[in-house]
Amino acid sequence: MSGGAATDELPYPFRQFIIKMHGRCNLACTYCYLYQGPDNTWRDRPPAASAEVLDAVATRIAEHAVAHCLPAISLVLHGGEPLLAGAGTLTRFTALVRDRVPAGSSVHAVVQTNATLLTPEILTALAGAGIRVGVSLDGGLAGHNARRVDHAGRPSWPAAARGVRLLAERYPQSYAGVLTVVDPTLDPVETYESLLDLRPPALDLLLPHGNWSAPPPHLDGARHGEWLCAVFDRWWTAGRRETGVRLFEECLALLLGFPAATESLGLSPFDAVVVETDGSVEQVDSLKSAYHGAARTGLDVFRHGFDDALRHPAVAGRQAGAAALAEQCASCPLLTVCGGGHYAHRYRAGHGFRNPSVYCSDLQLFIHHVAGRLHDDATRAVPAPREGGARDPS
Numbered sequence: 001m002s003g004g005a006a007t008d009e010l011p012y013p014f015r016q017f018i019i020k021m022h023g024r025c026n027l028a029c030t031y032c033y034l035y036q037g038p039d040n041t042w043r044d045r046p047p048a049a050s051a052e053v054l055d056a057v058a059t060r061i062a063e064h065a066v067a068h069c070l071p072a073i074s075l076v077l078h079g080g081e082p083l084l085a086g087a088g089t090l091t092r093f094t095a096l097v098r099d100r101v102p103a104g105s106s107v108h109a110v111v112q113t114n115a116t117l118l119t120p121e122i123l124t125a126l127a128g129a130g131i132r133v134g135v136s137l138d139g140g141l142a143g144h145n146a147r148r149v150d151h152a153g154r155p156s157w158p159a160a161a162r163g164v165r166l167l168a169e170r171y172p173q174s175y176a177g178v179l180t181v182v183d184p185t186l187d188p189v190e191t192y193e194s195l196l197d198l199r200p201p202a203l204d205l206l207l208p209h210g211n212w213s214a215p216p217p218h219l220d221g222a223r224h225g226e227w228l229c230a231v232f233d234r235w236w237t238a239g240r241r242e243t244g245v246r247l248f249e250e251c252l253a254l255l256l257g258f259p260a261a262t263e264s265l266g267l268s269p270f271d272a273v274v275v276e277t278d279g280s281v282e283q284v285d286s287l288k289s290a291y292h293g294a295a296r297t298g299l300d301v302f303r304h305g306f307d308d309a310l311r312h313p314a315v316a317g318r319q320a321g322a323a324a325l326a327e328q329c330a331s332c333p334l335l336t337v338c339g340g341g342h343y344a345h346r347y348r349a350g351h352g353f354r355n356p357s358v359y360c361s362d363l364q365l366f367i368h369h370v371a372g373r374l375h376d377d378a379t380r381a382v383p384a385p386r387e388g389g390a391r392d393p394s
Contacts, residue, residue, distance in 0.1 A: 039288035062100035118163030140194030177202030209289035225362030
C-alpha cells in the first residue's frame, strides 16, 4: 500500500478533495455532460459510496494533510446529486475527515446540490455539521431552467426555487453560493439580476464544456465572451458589492499581478482530485466531456495515496503551468491571465489537450474588456496634475 511522505518531486499537493457521495442524479438535465456525454463510466460504479470507501477516503485525506502540512483543505461533497446519499451520511463523513486530519488542518466542507431535495431538516443537519451548501442553477427564473428536468421530463424549477429560497432566507450562514453555466441565448443582465434575487453570497459563472472535436453550441462570434462582458459591466458599475463573482474577481486579480486559484484562468497549479463512489481516484469530471475514460488514473483509495495521483503524468502535466501549453498560448500576451483557459476546453481528438481553448476568442474579448474597464476607472481616479507640474504645498 503506497502513499506517505512528501518528496521534492511533489511541490504542489492537492488541497481540494471532491468526493462522489452519490453517483446518480434525481434530474436528467438535457445538456448534462456527465450523464449525456461521451463518458459512461458512471454506469459501472455503485450508486453510492460505501462506508468502507468513505473510511478509506478519510484516511487518505488525513495522510495527505500530514505529509504536506496542509493548514486547510476543501472537502466538496458531490455527485450526481449528493443529497441522495442522505444528510446523515454527509455529516458523518465530514466529521470523520475532521477527526482524522491533524490538529493544524481545518476542513472547509461544502455540498454541491441542485437544491430540489433541500428541506428544513436537511439544512439544519448540514448547518449543525458545519457543511455549507452550494447550488447549481441555470438562472433565477423558471424559463432559465427549462432544460433542468427530472427523469419523467417534469420541470425541476419549483422544487429548486423552494430549496434555494429556504437556504437564503433561513440558513444564510450555510449559503455558499450559486454555480451557473453561461447560456448565450439568455439575456445576460436579466439572468444575473434574477440570480441576485436569490441572494447568493457568491456566483460561479462557467463556460459550457466543449472542445475542438465536440464544440459547444453557439460558439460563433464570441457570443459567450460578449455575454460575460455584459454581466461584468452590470456587476462593475453597481456602486456596491451585490455579490462576489469568482471569474470576475480572479480576472481582476490576475490583471493586477496577484495570484488567483481558478480552473478557468491563470497558471496556478491545479489542486483538485476526485474520488468516485467505488473508491477510484480520478481527475476532475470536466475531462469526461472530452472522451470516454479521460479522467481515469487507474488508482484507488484502497491501494494508493494521493501522492500517487500527483505523480500521474496527466496530473503532473496540469501542474506544469506554461510548459504544458500550446505554442500559440505560450507566446500570447494574455498568457499569465488566460493561462490557456480551462483544460477540458483544449481537447482535440488525435492531438490531446495541447491546444488553445475552444473559447480562445471569447477569453481574449473578455480579458481585454475587463482590462479596459480597470484602466479607464484607474485613469479617472488619478487627479490631473496642476499646470506646470508643481505639487500643492498644502
